[in-house]
Amino acid sequence: MSQYPFIISPVNEEEAQSLPEFIKKNSSQLHKQLEESGALLFRGFSVKDAESFEKVSKAGTPNLLENTGGGSPRTLIQGKVYTSTEYSEDQWIPLHCEQSYFSSMPNYIWFFCLIPPKEQGQTPIGDMQELLTRLDPKLVERFQEKGVRYIYNLHGGKGFSVGWQKAFLTEDKQQVTDWLDEQGADYKWNSDNSLSIKLLAPGLRNHSSTNELVWGNQAVNWHVDTFPAQMKKMIRRVPDFSQINLKAQSRDEK
The missing domain is CATH 3.60.130.10 (Clavaminate synthase-like)
Incomplete structure (x- = not known):
């Protein structure tokens, strides 16, 4: 497996401001890289809020799912964008596969950090x-x-x-x-x-x-x-x- 996650950064300001277009333009290559690496990390692009994050997600995987049947406390922000699990800061969540308690589960999951924590707060991912x-x-x-x-x-x-x-x-x-x-x-x-x-x-x-x-x-x-x-x-x-x-x-x- 190659670098995990595979980091993708813009080459110029124009690209940095247009992540949805970048994803659509390079869709085939990105999916191939995702299959090889297991995870992609887009760093340095302009994603300012839940609305722009949803546009980015739809550019890569148009058929977003609702969080139907989810057992964790979450809040719907807009469209099909939710907060991550709302636990207190002293709690931690073991590594897991999203909604794997159902017979079928999502093929993809997107994360976006709007407000970086002052310390800790990372979202760890793992190669199953x-x-x-x-x-x-x-x-x-x-x-x-x-x-x-x-x-x-x-x-x-x-x-x-x-x-x-x-x-x-x-x-x-x-x-x-x-x-x-x-x-x-x-x-x-x-x-x-x-x-x-x-x-x-x-x-x-x-x-x-x-x-x-x-x-x-x-x-x-x-x-x-x-x-x-x-x-x-x-x-x-x-x-x-x-x-x-x-x-x-x-x-x-x-």
């Missing part, structure tokens, strides 16, 4: 094909064979993290039901207006361009053992803690 080679083959085989069962609990408007209305961008239960049926999800509407979902998704994926096998799940993010130490300690004190109505959990599919 390389990660796969570093894992115990027996573990890889287990994930490939069984997949991952995600247990997803969304409140009905008041509770921890996001409710189903924000996760699915609608107040209409039928729309949510139809979407879950399309996903083949096992779900239940509860008497308190909350929603419980079980999703079975692959543990490994075939890359959409190269078809190479890659690590592709969020088992680490959703597992109780990755919670902050104090929270994990409190949860484990509860009898049969695996049945607690946590926002999200993951288990090996037995």
Whole structure:
């Protein structure tokens, strides 16, 4: 693999002011470079706000997706541009594959930094094909064979993290039901207006361009053992803690 991420900078001021046009003009070459490198970093171009960022994203991948079913607290800025996960600054998010708890997941993801942090605040990225080679083959085989069962609990408007209305961008239960049926999800509407979902998704994926096998799940993010130490300690004190109505959990599919 070549430089990761592969850095692209403008050669002059005119190019710096026209990133969408640059992407469209060099689309074939950029996609080839992305396939070889795994990630592209555009540095030194003029992207001033969410509107211009959306234009840049559409220039590279016209069919942007809504954040339907997302479990992280985010805010829609405009169009199909969202804030990144809104956690407090003392929290961290493990490396993961975006929306890999669904049977199908996005082929591309775009990031844009509007206000650089004074310290830290980086968005780390990783090569999931390389990660796969570093894992115990027996573990890889287990994930490939069984997949991952995600247990997803969304409140009905008041509770921890996001409710189903924000996760699915609608107040209409039928729309949510139809979407879950399309996903083949096992779900239940509860008497308190909350929603419980079980999703079975692959543990490994075939890359959409190269078809190479890659690590592709969020088992680490959703597992109780990755919670902050104090929270994990409190949860484990509860009898049969695996049945607690946590926002999200993951288990090996037995």
